[in-house]
Amino acid sequence: MRYQSTRGGVRGVSFVDSLLMGLASDGGLLVPESIPDVSSDLEGLRGLDFISLAKRVLPLFVDDIPEDTLNNLIDRAYARFDHPDVIGERVLDDVLIMELFHGPTLAFKDVALQLLGQLFSHVLSDRGERLKILGATSGDTGSAAIEAVRGQPNIEIYILYPNNKVSPLQERQMTTVPDENVHCVAVEGSFDDCQALMKTVFADAEFKAAHSLGAVNSVNWARVMAQIIYYGYASLRAPAPPAFVVPTGNFGNVFAAYLAWRMGFPINRLIVATNENDILARFFATGEYARGEVHFTLSPAMDIQVASNFERYLYYYFQGDTRRLCAFMDDFATHGRASLGSAPDDDVFTATAVDRLQTLGAIKAVYNKYGYVLDPHTAVGYAAAASVEVDSPVIVAATAHPAKFTEAVTSAIGDAAPGHPTLDALESLPERKTIIEADVSAVRDLLAG
């Protein structure tokens, strides 16, 4: 399998090169040159456990790592999950909750990042190279990336986050990791400052090459690829082709569901669930993609206005017409808005926005009826499922364990908000962080040092 950029300027990239490239060098995102078709093999895939399915499907996208090596990396990636099937399930009457939060940091990002960490480690030792990973986080991504690469001899990881502006729990998930290759960098500024610093450093091609900088954000193709597996897995276990409801921020997770559908897994519909940051819900209703003000909500991992992976969807919507795609993205970059002219002619997506009251209401209603606690992101999905009519089984992607978002859960159900031993254990551990001014030379110095 070869990879190409959504913007048409990069082609013929191997999987391993795509892994190290992250963002394509023409500013686009990498996508596979063709989408593998599993529709004639569904009976052979049905009944496989999650890891066995991963071992059958991932080689369709990865042909430059020997299969037994890849199998080993898959085994290692999922060894740290605390559920025997990696992915958990909970039935709440007509709705199945697909629990994606059984990894080391209790959020779905572990499913992809644990594999990404193994892939990086293998490729770097194979080539005798080293990598410095630079990332910015407002919450979940930082700890998931750190857990994925901690202790790896050929990787240093630097995570920028706004000092005093992430939750104390999320900060501890990063700063208590003792491994020498982990660098938590608290920036005196906002999350936007952190992202701007990261972009400035990456934009300096000379510095990037001199220090072998790599990225782990969701523009990395391998993250999307790893997420396809659980949609395929859950679709094959359902009694009929299901509708997936996916709480969405960067459009990464739901885009993986879209690819699973394109690959021929039995999927009926995809429901994009957003919080008050409803740019995607507005797009699917009107065809207009228009940036608004960022709202700070109970589901902070979805407080995003510009969904980086949305470009990959548009590429397929435009049937690979990279000129149309470039025109649309240029329009958006210049005016903060771009439009198809009318609602997209699309037969798989439905999108809906959910507000604060509906989110709290969903947490409360589910707890009262089933004694089960949703985290606020999953609650957005659950509330969205209730507001959309579907004539198929419904599966809601549960993206985090509720103990990660105690404040929101407590406002819904008070003292019934659950904890988690992994998080409790962090209380007593020493923390390590470097505080810097929001200044690009401070970041460069850290990386060079």
Ligand SMILES: *Cc1c(COP(=O)(O)O)cnc(C)c1O
């Ligand atoms: C990152 C995250 C999301 C959003 O996922 P995208 O792939 O950006 O759409 C939703 N819920 C939680 C808990 C997350 O950490």
